[in-house]
Amino acid sequence: MTGPVISVRDLTVRFGASVAVDSATFSVGKGESFGLVGESGSGKTTVLRVLAGLIRDWTGAASVAGHDLKRQRPRSLARMAQLVFQDPYASLHPLHTVDRVLGEVAAIHRLDNPNERIEAVLLAVGLGPEFRFRFPHQLSGGQRQRVAVARALILEPTILLLDEPTSALDVSVQAEILNLLRRLRAERGLTLLLVTHNLAVVANLCERLAVMRRGRIVETMDAERLRRAEPEQAYTRQLILASRGYDRANAAEIAFETEVG
Amino acid sequence: MSGAASTLRDYLTTPTPRSRRHAALQRAWLAWRRLRNNPTAMAGLGIIVLIVLVAAFAPWIATHSPFEQNLNNRLAPPSAAHWLGTDEFGRDVYSRLVYGSRVALRIIGLVTVITGPIGLLIGAIAGYAGGWVDAALMRITDIFLAFPRLILALALTSALGPNIDNAILAIGITGWPPLARLARAETLTIRASDFIAAARVIGASATRIVVGHVMPLCMPSLIVRLTLDMAGVILIAAGLGFLGLGAQPPQPEWGAMIAAGRKFVFDQWWIAAIPGIAICVLSLGFNLFGDGLRDALDPKTHS
Incomplete structure (x- = not known):
């Protein structure tokens, strides 16, 4: 573990009058898997979009793979960090075949041997060559998400940014995608930054995590503490309780702590 | 087999x-x-194919020359010799109708080729770029929209010189603004979608996104709009012809035929009614086909 691969300091993003992310600071080491959790609207996806270069209007300092994010051109950033979107039904162009989706990435970055690369990356995400010329409507949700992962991986980035990669999928497929991500991370030494509201997914895949609320990072801890359910902050405890599903006693406790906090 | x-x-x-x-x-x-x-779409396609065939084989289908005058047999009612009667110069209306399909298809084809690409390009660029590019392009569009279409076409044809090609050009130049508006509206919804964000994340340039990702999705609604415009295009061409700025006599253009038949509409109604029916049928064919085409091309209705 050398210096951090992703480093974010005092990141602030404003959309008009509202502050989506408020001085967020965290760093992710090489090969580490880092979770960013929080409820809807807590700003976690915004952080990811900044790191992917989709949001350009922000203040603070952020670097990806040792390069200052402010000075990166989108094309060179693309080779360092890639984003996998939440909803595979929305993130693939409805008129583009799998081949076109992957071939386009190869064409933009002028990769050599595009044919071999496309076949290899499809195999790596567990799709055979028979899927190569299909349209998204000919694929299941899990297969689509595999294509989205393949699109991110064909550039061989060192960092994979994952925006709730499983929440649009049904439970059995979720496990498939999580296993795929774990295997790819081991094989390629990827650094993962995973955004999710699902604590089980974080406990499963990540070593460290940060909890966000209303644009602020309220707590950073390791997954071991999360598994033992020993957070320092009351809000994190609420999240853990809420993630166990609804039960009357929990609901009462959450309501109480919300009033107190 | x-x-x-x-x-x-x-x-x-x-x-x-x-x-x-x-x-x-x-x-x-x-x-x-x-x-x-889709039976209605197939009916529309049938009409279009029929008219295209008529235009292609006009010399064999027509019974007379469309230009040959016979002043001894003016304004004759339909008969065995002249299936749809004759006009005020004794020309065979049926043959003029058959040859007129060539002019009508040429107008429609060329106007589509002019308005479609201009409208698509301007709309997609304005919608995707946003900001001052959007403002500038949309104000230009507004200027064109502010004039009644026929008046603008009139000004252009009288400036360019009265003939059918200049009329087509004028109709084309005045026809793109609604298409640009439509393409822009489509682009605004497409631009916000995840797959466009995904294209940006992989480093695609704005040109690549607009041409390869946005435009293909704008096409279905644009095609429908174009086909719905066909009737109006033929009528404007007819209006220009009527004012002496479009098709020049003795060219057998359907709109000009209606204009000529107007003088006799109470006594020899078929002279105006028959090309009118032809315009109506052709427009109907394009409308039905366009509607079916939208359903067929729409990626959201994939089974």
């Missing part, structure tokens, strides 16, 4: 296409199948 047909069918319906061309063919086949199951 049936063996060959079934292997072709397999080739077109197999879930595992083996090449880019194979996938494209399958896609076209699927669109065609959806179109084929």
Whole structure:
């Protein structure tokens, strides 16, 4: 573990009058898997979009793979960090075949041997060559998400940014995608930054995590503490309780702590 | 034969296409199948094909020359010699109708070729770029929209010189603003979608996104709008012809034929009514076909 691969300091993003992310600071080491959790609207996806270069209007300092994010051109950033979107039904162009989706990435970055690369990356995400010329409507949700992962991986980035990669999928497929991500991370030494509201997914895949609320990072801890359910902050405890599903006693406790906090 | 047909069918319906061309063919086949199951769209296609055939084989289908005058047989009612009667110069209305289909299709074709690309390009660029580019392009569009279309076309044709080609050009130049508006509206919704964000994340340039990702999705609604505009295009061409700025006599243009028949509409109604019916049928054909085409091309209705 050398210096951090992703480093974010005092990141602030404003959309008009509202502050989506408020001085967020965290760093992710090489090969580490880092979770960013929080409820809807807590700003976690915004952080990811900044790191992917989709949001350009922000203040603070952020670097990806040792390069200052402010000075990166989108094309060179693309080779360092890639984003996998939440909803595979929305993130693939409805008129583009799998081949076109992957071939386009190869064409933009002028990769050599595009044919071999496309076949290899499809195999790596567990799709055979028979899927190569299909349209998204000919694929299941899990297969689509595999294509989205393949699109991110064909550039061989060192960092994979994952925006709730499983929440649009049904439970059995979720496990498939999580296993795929774990295997790819081991094989390629990827650094993962995973955004999710699902604590089980974080406990499963990540070593460290940060909890966000209303644009602020309220707590950073390791997954071991999360598994033992020993957070320092009351809000994190609420999240853990809420993630166990609804039960009357929990609901009462959450309501109480919300009033107190 | 049936063996060959079934292997072709397999080739077109197999879930595992083996090449880019194979996938494209399958896609076209699927669109065609959806179109084929739509009776009104097929009726529209039938009308269009029929009129195209009539235009192509006009010399064989027409019974007389469209230009030959016979002043001894003016304004004759339909008969065995002149199936749809004769006009005020004794010309055979049926033959003029047949030859007029060539002019009508030429107007429609050229106007589509002019307005479609301009409207699509301006709308997609304005919608995707946003900011001052959007403002500038949309204000230009507003200027064109502010004039009644016929008046603008009139000004252009009188400036360019009165003939059918200049009329087509004028109609084309005045026809793109509504298409640009439509393309811009479509682009605004497409731009916000995840797959466009995904294209930006992989480093695609704005040009690549607009041409390769946005425009293909704008096409279905644009095609429908274009086909719905066809009737109006023919009527404006007719209006220009009527004012002496479009088709020049003795060119057999349907709109000009109506204009000429107007003088006799109470006594020899068929002279105006017959080209009117022809315009109506052609517009109907395009409307029905356009509507079916939208359903067939719409990616959201994929089975």
